[in-house]
Amino acid sequence: MAVEARQGAGDHAVSKAPRHAAKTRHTKSLPQRVMRVTVLGSGDAFGAGGRFHSAYLTEAGGATFLLDCGPSILQAAKRLSWDLEKLDAVLLTHLHGDHFGGVPFLFMEYRYSTPRTRPFVIYGPEGTERRVKALFAALYERSACEPLPFPVEYHELTAGETVRLGEASVTAVRVHHVPELTAFGYRVEVDGRTFLYSGDTAWTDELAAHARGVDLFVCECSTFETRLDIHVSYPEIAARARDLGCRRLVLSHLGSEPLRRLGELSLECARDGMTLDL
Numbered sequence: 545m546a547v548e549a550r551q552g553a554g555d556h557a558v559s560k561a562p563r564h565a566a567k568t569r570h571t572k573s574l575p576q577r578v579m580r581v582t583v584l585g586s587g588d589a590f591g592a593g594g595r596f597h598s599a600y601l602t603e604a605g606g607a608t609f610l611l612d613c614g615p616s617i618l619q620a621a622k623r624l625s626w627d628l629e630k631l632d633a634v635l636l637t638h639l640h641g642d643h644f645g646g647v648p649f650l651f652m653e654y655r656y657s658t659p660r661t662r663p664f665v666i667y668g669p670e671g672t673e674r675r676v677k678a679l680f681a682a683l684y685e686r687s688a689c690e691p692l693p694f695p696v697e698y699h700e701l702t703a704g705e706t707v708r709l710g711e712a713s714v715t716a717v718r719v720h721h722v723p724e725l726t727a728f729g730y731r732v733e734v735d736g737r738t739f740l741y742s743g744d745t746a747w748t749d750e751l752a753a754h755a756r757g758v759d760l761f762v763c764e765c766s767t768f769e770t771r772l773d774i775h776v777s778y779p780e781i782a783a784r785a786r787d788l789g790c791r792r793l794v795l796s797h798l799g800s801e802p803l804r805r806l807g808e809l810s811l812e813c814a815r816d817g818m819t820l821d822l
């Protein structure tokens with residue numbers, strides 16, 4: 545599987561960027577895949593192209609967790625027949641609906657459809673517990689008043705904080721999105737392999753610095769011709785892609801502008817259901 549991932553990287557322009565740690569990777573003692581990321585939702589807030597909202601299922605170091613949990617989470621997981629029972633935790637990048645709106649649907653799934661008793665852990669920026677509880681109350685007023693049959697633990701993170709999930713270390717990386725919200729990307733590390741997920745962000749030098757040397761960088765790309773200071777446009781990242789020094793760059797959170805030009809884009813783009821191994 546790891547071999548497939550490297551072949552995939554060879555298909556696009558970024559593969560010509562310097563590859564850190566290449567000496568240890570291209571040997572017969574290459575460890576097997578240590579992390580799998582399944583793109584459950586590669587769409588933007590508007591469901592452009594019929595794509596699902598943000599959700600990246602990450603299996604690493606014996607833990608299974610979601611990076612973001614958009615409202616289409618149950619459809620996306622069930623389309624892949626993915627067993628929701630395995631999920632240990634959710635890490636939210638920020639409190640926009642397309643990134644956290646699926647949490648109450650998971651609560652309902654675990655109450656009625658896939659009964660759960662073991663704890664469910666939710667990480668996110670400040671305000672996570674209040675916003676998730678308010679959303680649950682808005683969507684399922686009565687259920688939200690009753691105790692869930694499993695404990696829900698909330699952990700609100702600060703930028704730079706690292707949490708341990710199984711053998712994986714996950715660090716909240718501050719990114720610049722909208723002024724009224726704290727927004728994180730997440731850097732997942734296990735067994736010397738690193739995956740960076742940008743969440744929603746403007747393109748910044750800080751983001752480029754975080755991406756340097758990672759094995760997989762899943763970066764948002766919401767627009768093409770429209771330049772915003774809260775999202776990344778394709779030309780912005782395309783101009784910098786070769787210098788990033790990451791082994792594989794995959795664009796996601798794709799809006800209608802990049803999707804209209806999908807056939808012309810030289811950088812690799814995510815699609816719903818895609819697995820990324822490293």
Ligand SMILES: [Zn+2]
Nearest residue numbers: 588589642744
């Ligand atoms: Zn978004």
Ligand SMILES: [Zn+2]
Nearest residue numbers: 638640721744
């Ligand atoms: Zn957002």
